[in-house]
Amino acid sequence: MTAWDLDKFKGVFIAMYSAYDKTGAVSEKRVKKLARYYVNTGVKGLYVGGSSGEGILQTVDERKKVLEAVMEEVGNELTIIVHIGANSTKESAELAIHAEQVKADAISAVPAIYYRLSEDSVERHWQVMIDSSSLPFIIYNIPQTTGFHLTQTLFKKMAAQDKVIGIKMSGESVFELQQFKANAGKEFLVYNGPDEQYLGGRIMGADGGIGGTYGVMPELFCQLDAYYKQGEVEEAQLLQAKINSIITRLLSYPSLYGATKAILSLRGIETGAPRLPLLPVREEDFEELRKLNEEIESSIKSYS
Secondary structure (H helix, E strand, O other): OOOOOHHHHOEEEEEOOOOEOOOOOEOHHHHHHHHHHHHHHOOOEEEEOOOOOOHHHOOHHHHHHHHHHHHHHHOOOOEEEEEOOOOOHHHHHHHHHHHHHOOOOEEEEOOOOOOOOOHHHHHHHHHHHHHHOOOOEEEEEOHHHHOOOOOHHHHHHHHOOOOEEEEEEOOOOHHHHHHHHHHHOOOOEEEEOOHHHHHHHHHOOOOEEEEOHHHHOHHHHHHHHHHHHOOOHHHHHHHHHHHHHHHHHHOOOOOHHHHHHHHHHHOOOOOOOOOOOOOOOOHHHHHHHHHHHHHHHHHHHHHO
């Protein structure tokens, strides 16, 4: 029996975007405004400092500043999972300690990137983080960006620990997602990562999802989750198709994060440009993004 209330970790979690001021520095004010924007959308919580949050591109102090702002603003209203993965194990451990100090609900991490690491290296990297705090740990598996493919052997070894409560499965195979669930047991949390297959992940056993495009249409993903829970599969398929049409258009711009942040700015939520090497949107893209935003908002209203 797990020591944690796992229900608070089930459902739709927004992979929260970065929020910078005009100079490119982390803006606590903008972080708080963005976090507040998500409170009444129906989501269960926020995943802070992941790919969408540009955690890998920020310093340790910047990452701490972002999390502190989130916790101050919505820490008592939403479940907060913080990504602490860094190339340095020492920095990851420091972020784990900080996450516990500010009372985040859980920590999560990718393997270190750039170096092609052995399973032993990744295991030790994660274990230091796990041992650095009393918070539950959620594995983040995204082999297409880290270059590390998590085997079921290492996964089962990690999942056997009481403090390891889940995995964010951002690989593209729903079969592999199902295998993670099967090998760890019913209580072990599995999150669908690829936004385009949220429904597929849920059908194959995911307990919820963590995604970046949720940030411009959280209500649609919450409705999609509701359709799944109610057994309304045909309605869920139609909504997933609508969502995927939106995602396809977002991916047509030079940077997904630039496009999503631009859409938020059209709603009065300023988060600044993404940090290089991630690209901002071009001036000539804004009119099309304005039309896309209107379509998204119209879709949200139609399901409310």
